[in-house]
Amino acid sequence: MPRYTSDQYKAKQVGADGLIHYTSDEHDMWAELYQAQISLVNRHMVKEYIEGLAHIDLPSHRIPQCSEISKKLKKLNGWQVEPVPALIGYKRFFTMLANKHFPAASFIRNKDDFAYVKEPDIFHEIFGHTPLLTHPQVAQFSQVIGKLGSNMSAENHPWLARLYWFTIEFGLIKQTDTHNNNAVVPMGSGLASSPTELVYASSSAIPRRKLFDVIDLLTTPYRIDIKQPIYYVLESFDQLTDISQRDLFDDIKQAQCVGLQDPHHLLAQAC
Numbered sequence: 067m068p069r070y071t072s073d074q075y076k077a078k079q080v081g082a083d084g085l086i087h088y089t090s091d092e093h094d095m096w097a098e099l100y101q102a103q104i105s106l107v108n109r110h111m112v113k114e115y116i117e118g119l120a121h122i123d124l125p126s127h128r129i130p131q132c133s134e135i136s137k138k139l140k141k142l143n144g145w146q147v148e149p150v151p152a153l154i155g156y157k158r159f160f161t162m163l164a165n166k167h168f169p170a171a172s173f174i175r176n177k178d179d180f181a182y183v184k185e186p187d188i189f190h191e192i193f194g195h196t197p198l199l200t201h202p203q204v205a206q207f208s209q210v211i212g213k214l215g216s217n218m219s220a221e222n223h224p225w226l227a228r229l230y231w232f233t234i235e236f237g238l239i240k241q242t243d244t245h246n247n248n249a250v251v252p253m254g255s256g257l258a259s260s261p262t263e264l265v266y267a268s269s270s271a272i273p274r275r276k277l278f279d280v281i282d283l284l285t286t287p288y289r290i291d292i293k294q295p296i297y298y299v300l301e302s303f304d305q306l307t308d309i310s311q312r313d314l315f316d317d318i319k320q321a322q323c324v325g326l327q328d329p330h331h332l333l334a335q336a337c
């Protein structure tokens with residue numbers, strides 16, 4: 067999702083052969099991130115993410131091309147992953163989702179941003195997002211958000227973006243484990259792609275974990291530069307379908323009447 071832009075990273079362009087040519091250092095960064103993250107996601111992420119990861123079957127030692135992932139997704143549910151040349155605005159982001167095109171920033175982070183990168187990079191887009199794009203309710207929810215956003219005026223976009231942020235990017239979800247114990251586990255792409263925040267979201271006592279409440283969520287500001295002080299917990303993947311059937315235009319209007327909550331109550335935890 068559009069978050070932030072700086073001069074630090076430049077988009078990698080698609081060549082005349084239709085491929086993005088990464089350097090060996092860039093492939094090595096993917097391999098290090100994959101190595102760091104694979105056991106963590108297997109331990110902490112919701113099981114539907116892990117099943118999606120097995121389906122997508124990502125390479126461990128090189129950055130995959132978006133076209134490779136698209137082939138698998140298209141066959142499954144018609145989605146594709148499209149490299150985007152630079153940071154894109156909300157309008158283009160939502161329009162692409164409406165058309166089942168997932169926009170993927172093409173650069174990869176450097177070592178200084180190993181644990182978390184404010185600008186979404188290719189590891190976040192592919193490793194973080196695409197496993198759950200195989201899930202019917204996540205795919206449908208993403209498209210509904212896209213359709214809504216592409217039909218909204220620009221001043222409403224940040225309000226809708228908070229719904230995407232607190233679910234698809236940084237959501238938690240209830241899950242019953244194999245021993246029939248109930249647990250709250252990470253499902254968001256920003257968690258799946260962050261070696262430090264995944265463990266923090268999963269087990270730290272510091273962040274607040276709130277049950278999903280649409281107006282509370284829409285009026286909660288978020289930070290892109292720190293570990294999240296607040297996570298919202300979905301009851302199940304079915305709840306994504308319930309949310310997508312709501313009158314979200316009306317919810318946003320109501321949230322605007324309530325107004326944004328004071329951001330100063332958000333705890334500042336350095337990444």
Ligand SMILES: [Fe+2]
Nearest residue numbers: 067186235255
């Ligand atoms: Fe993202």
